[in-house]
Amino acid sequence: MAPSRKPAPDPVEVALTRFLEDHPHCAGLWVAFSGGRDSTVLLHALAHLGCRRALTAIHVHHGLHPLADAQADHCRRFAAALGLGFELREVRLPGRPEQGVEGAARRLRYQALAQRAGAGDCVLTAHHATDQAETFLLAALKGSGPAGLAAMPTMRRLGGGWLGRPLLEVPGEMLAAYAHRHGLRWVEDPSNQDTRFDRNFVRRDVLPVLSRRFPVARRLGSAARLQADLAQVLDGLLDPLLDRLVGPVGDSLDLTGLLGQPEVRRSWLLRRFIVRAGGSLPRREPLLEFLRQIAAAGEGASPVLDWDGLSLRTYRGALYLLKAGQGEPSPSREAIDWPDGAAALTLPDGRVLTARQLQAAGVHSRRGVQIDFRRGGETLRAGGLRRSLKTLMQERGIPPWRRAEIPLVRVDGELAAVLWDA
Numbered sequence: 001m002a003p004s005r006k007p008a009p010d011p012v013e014v015a016l017t018r019f020l021e022d023h024p025h026c027a028g029l030w031v032a033f034s035g036g037r038d039s040t041v042l043l044h045a046l047a048h049l050g051c052r053r054a055l056t057a058i059h060v061h062h063g064l065h066p067l068a069d070a071q072a073d074h075c076r077r078f079a080a081a082l083g084l085g086f087e088l089r090e091v092r093l094p095g096r097p098e099q100g101v102e103g104a105a106r107r108l109r110y111q112a113l114a115q116r117a118g119a120g121d122c123v124l125t126a127h128h129a130t131d132q133a134e135t136f137l138l139a140a141l142k143g144s145g146p147a148g149l150a151a152m153p154t155m156r157r158l159g160g161g162w163l164g165r166p167l168l169e170v171p172g173e174m175l176a177a178y179a180h181r182h183g184l185r186w187v188e189d190p191s192n193q194d195t196r197f198d199r200n201f202v203r204r205d206v207l208p209v210l211s212r213r214f215p216v217a218r219r220l221g222s223a224a225r226l227q228a229d230l231a232q233v234l235d236g237l238l239d240p241l242l243d244r245l246v247g248p249v250g251d252s253l254d255l256t257g258l259l260g261q262p263e264v265r266r267s268w269l270l271r272r273f274i275v276r277a278g279g280s281l282p283r284r285e286p287l288l289e290f291l292r293q294i295a296a297a298g299e300g301a302s303p304v305l306d307w308d309g310l311s312l313r314t315y316r317g318a319l320y321l322l323k324a325g326q327g328e329p330s331p332s333r334e335a336i337d338w339p340d341g342a343a344a345l346t347l348p349d350g351r352v353l354t355a356r357q358l359q360a361a362g363v364h365s366r367r368g369v370q371i372d373f374r375r376g377g378e379t380l381r382a383g384g385l386r387r388s389l390k391t392l393m394q395e396r397g398i399p400p401w402r403r404a405e406i407p408l409v410r411v412d413g414e415l416a417a418v419l420w421d422a
Contacts, residue, residue, distance in 0.1 A: 011174045012045050012167065019166035020051065023155065026122035026162060030087075032113055033057040035075040038126035040186040041175045042167065046124075047082040056085040058116055058123070060109045063092060065190050074187050087116070110158070117161030127152055127165045130172035133220035134202050141198075143284065147275075150228035171217050238272040245269070247318040248397070251277045255319050259295055266291050270319075274310070277321050282307040294319070315399040322401055335410060338369040345371060353407060353422055361409060361417035368412040374404050380415055389418070396420065 020026075029051065031043045043057055057079040061072050072088055079086040089112040093104050113123045132151050139148040156163050167175070179186070195201040210216045245257040253273055258266060267288055271281055281287075286305055290312060293303035297314075305312040311322040338345050338358075345353045353371065363369065378389040393403050409417040 010045075010178060011170050012041060012178045013049060015170050016042075016045055016049060016166050019154075019164065020049075020053075023122065023162075023164065025120065026053070026164065028054045028056075028118070028121040028161075030056050030058045030113070030116055030121060030123045032109075032123055032125045033059050033075050033079065033086075034189065035059065035071050035078070035187045036126075036189060036192075037179055037184075037186045038128060038131075038167075038172070038175050040078065040184050041178050042124060042126040043079070043084070044082065044182060044184055045178065047084060056087060058087045058089060058113065060112045061088055061090045062105050062108070063090070067187075067190065071187050071189065089113075089116070110163075113163070114159035117159035117163070119160045121161035122155075122164045123158055123161065124164045124166060126167055126175070128167045128170050128172050128175055129217040129221050130203075130207070132168055132224055133207065133217045134199055136220045136224045137202050137206065138198060145271075145284075146227045146231040146234060147271075147281075149224060150231050151224040153228065169221065234268065235272060238269055239276075241265075242269060242273055242276065247320070249320075249402070251321045253319045255294065255314055255317050258319060263295075270312075274321060279310045279321060280308045282310075313399070313401065316397050318399075320399060320401070335370040335372040338371060340367055347371070347407070349405075351407075351422060353419065357419055357422060358409065358417075361419055363409050363411060363417050365411065370410045370413075372408045372410050372415075374406065374408065378408070378415055380418065389415075392418070 029046065031039065031046065033039045033043055046055055057075065059072055059075040061068060076086050076088070091108040091112050093108065117123050135151040136149060139151060142148065152165055152168065154165050154168055178184075191197070192200060193204075195204055207216055241261070242253075245253050247253045247255075253270075258269060261269060267284070270287065270291065274281055282305060286307065290303055290305040294314060297303060302314055309323060313320050313322060336345065336347070343355050347353065358364075358369070374389065376390075379386050380389050380392060381387075382392060389408075390403075393406070398406070407419040407422045408415055409419060
């Protein structure tokens with residue numbers, strides 16, 4: 001009698017085992033569990049591998065369709081049946097999201113997941129090779145560069161922890177085979193059938209046609225990996241240039257140095273500058289127009305580019321990246337008492353002021369000391385004369401949007417000093 005053949009290793013379990021071995025620093029695992037087929041396979045496979053790390057399912061409830069409550073209940077019951085913990089996070093979309101329902105839901109979902117990713121935690125999603133092919137195609141149709149065409153990385157930072165995609169090289173049909181073999185049941189999000197959403201259109205109407213002629217998932221996945229390599233090489237070339245273009249403060253660039261670069265290089269330098277500062281990228285056309293306006297701007301011109309709560313502005317030969325509301329005066333902000341004898345004071349924005357800074361500014365008593373911020377119309381005695389604080393800030397070349405952030409020192413209610421370098 002011929003010996004029985006040993007069954008081939010399951011591709012899903014092999015990929016998960018390899019991922020866990022490659023990332024031993026991920027002590028706590030949170031599975032982003034929608035209740036759909038793919039996340040059901042991911043959660044089930046991790047549970048059945050006997051993973052010794054803390055494993056919890058987390059479901060983000062968008063409330064986008066009438067079955068959303070039932071979907072959340074299904075997820076809770078399925079996790080309980082596996083003996084796993086479960087957490088529900090509810091988010092609500094704004095009435096008319098600027099980036100569309102699909103984009104807004106994705107952004108809120110990742111925000112909710114980021115809140116759960118502490119140090120040593122890894123949030124796992126069930127994105128697979130077919131999802132990667134969809135992402136590559138969508139990025140190409142948007143005219144994205146190497147970073148966009150790199151599609152989804154296997155690991156990236158998320159909140160204080162990590163976001164992991166252990167199944168990125170496993171074809172979607174392998175997940176379907178796993179679900180069938182284990183008799184898994186899942187729920188279908190009705191929005192997944194709506195081809196008004198770009199991803200659903202690509203998934204349902206475009207990829208099946210391409211797949212009849214080409215091995216789409218494998219080839220587009222390979223193209224995405226090549227673009228990821230190219231993006232990494234490009235970043236390595238741009239970073240030393242950016243380091244030489246540092247402006248007067250953090251998140252600023254020397255404008256003359258930037259414009260001294262070849263024109264084709266400027267947009268790449270500016271994009272990398274934004275990414276290094278932790279910002280999302282603006283669309284290419286507005287960014288190129290902003291650069292054109294900077295190059296053509298006469299004396300005193302101040303082009304501005306606003307997008308996604310961020311802003312690029314210029315002032316006195318430097319280019320600055322601002323966050324929404326940065327530098328806006330807050331007349332209602334209360335002055336902060338400096339505790340008697342305290343060696344330091346932490347501001348609401350996290351900055352720490354020290355008694356040594358007070359002394360360097362000429363304030364030696366810590367009784368009756370308050371830290372305040374500009375409200376407009378302040379004057380300060382400097383060089384024996386009382387001068388406008390606005391004029392002093394202009395002379396120091398401080399951009400208008402940074403002036404409201406500079407700590408002012410009051411002693412018994414009188415403006416006594418400015419902590420210029422705080």
